[in-house]
Amino acid sequence: RDVTPEKPAALPDAEPDVEISNRDRVIFPDSGQTKGDLADYYAEIAPLMLPFAAKRPVSLVRCPQGRAKKCFFQKHDSGGFGDAVHHVPITEKDGGAEDYLYIEDVRGILQCVQMGTIEFHGWGSRSTDVELPDRMIFDLDPDEGLDFADVVRGARDIKDRLADLGLTSFAMLSGGKGMHVVVPLTPGHSWDTHKDFARRFAEALSQAEPERYVATMSKAKRKGKIFIDWLRNQRGATAILPYSARSRSGAPVAVPISWDEIKEVGGANAFSIDDVAALQERAQSGALAGWGYAEQELPDA
Numbered sequence: 001r002d003v004t005p006e007k008p009a010a011l012p013d014a015e016p017d018v019e020i021s022n023r024d025r026v027i028f029p030d031s032g033q034t035k036g037d038l039a040d041y042y043a044e045i046a047p048l049m050l051p052f053a054a055k056r057p058v059s060l061v062r063c064p065q066g067r068a069k070k071c072f073f074q075k076h077d078s079g080g081f082g083d084a085v086h087h088v089p090i091t092e093k094d095g096g097a098e099d100y101l102y103i104e105d106v107r108g109i110l111q112c113v114q115m116g117t118i119e120f121h122g123w124g125s126r127s128t129d130v131e132l133p134d135r136m137i138f139d140l141d142p143d144e145g146l147d148f149a150d151v152v153r154g155a156r157d158i159k160d161r162l163a164d165l166g167l168t169s170f171a172m173l174s175g176g177k178g179m180h181v182v183v184p185l186t187p188g189h190s191w192d193t194h195k196d197f198a199r200r201f202a203e204a205l206s207q208a209e210p211e212r213y214v215a216t217m218s219k220a221k222r223k224g225k226i227f228i229d230w231l232r233n234q235r236g237a238t239a240i241l242p243y244s245a246r247s248r249s250g251a252p253v254a255v256p257i258s259w260d261e262i263k264e265v266g267g268a269n270a271f272s273i274d275d276v277a278a279l280q281e282r283a284q285s286g287a288l289a290g291w292g293y294a295e296q297e298l299p300d301a
């Protein structure tokens with residue numbers, strides 16, 4: 001059985017050998033980055049991204065004409081991807097099986113980029129064992145008007161409450177407006193157990209501090225609060241993967257961050273695809289050593 005995530009690859013694949021067409025096509029009109037820039041970002045970041053992205057069912061946000069034009073969220077193969085974008089059959093509610101996508105190397109990532117992919121979203125389980133989740137995510141979605149400092153405080157609250165339950169967690173900037181708190185788990189419990197734990201955790205937090213947190217989706221109840229989106233933790237749900245680019249203004253990326261570093265960060269979209277060298281340096285500096293790794297199980301009840 002897989003333990004999660006996989007250990008980082010030591011070296012990037014030599015010459016990924018994926019032809020990127022229309023390298024000069026502008027994908028991010030506000031900031032000017034092209035399809036070639038995006039492909040170069042992914043080729044560079046792949047060794048850091050793959051430990052979290054490989055062998056996991058993925059959904060893609062594709063924007064073939066750039067983020068200002070039509071984008072779509074894609075779960076299944078529509079043809080044309082190439083041999084490094086693999087299929088994994090997953091049982092649907094009606095009992096039939098559908099092929100989902102997974103990748104396992106830099107070629108797979110780049111073949112998706114060639115097809116207009118900007119964002120990579122992943123399931124909370126591995127393609128080798130889709131019925132057994134291997135990470136829980138609390139997605140902090142702040143209402144408009146809240147500061148990033150409020151989000152940081154919320155993430156720290158979640159971390160502390162998880163620690164009270166004996167669980168180690170890690171922070172990620174979403175590249176959008178909020179943060180994700182990620183709890184790696186040794187696979188072994190069902191999706192139902194997983195979702196139930198996440199829901200009860202979020203509800204407990206919102207009951208303890210109802211002025212700051214809400215655990216229900218209803219927009220009306222969110223005013224001035226942070227929605228603790230625990231729904232990332234149901235079977236079939238996805239969340240943005242570490243180091244994925246976002247189809248948002250400025251070409252931001254989702255970035256793993258240490259609890260110590262957060263106070264120096266300006267916002268959830270503080271890093272963009274232009275910052276690949278800085279992202280690699282941070283990883284090499286050891287500031288992120290062990291990020292996303294823990295052998296732990298959900299506590300009972």
Ligand code: ATP
Binds near residue numbers: 237
């Ligand atoms: P932010 O910090 O701005 O909230 P986020 O990535 O957490 O960024 P959310 O809107 O909170 O964004 O999360 C939406 C999640 O729902 C995505 O991470 C994605 O995996 C999932 N999702 C499901 N269906 C779709 C869809 N059609 N389009 C985009 N995302 C989808």
Ligand code: MN
Binds near residue numbers: 229
């Ligand atoms: Mn969110």
Ligand code: MN
Binds near residue numbers: 139141229
């Ligand atoms: Mn959300």
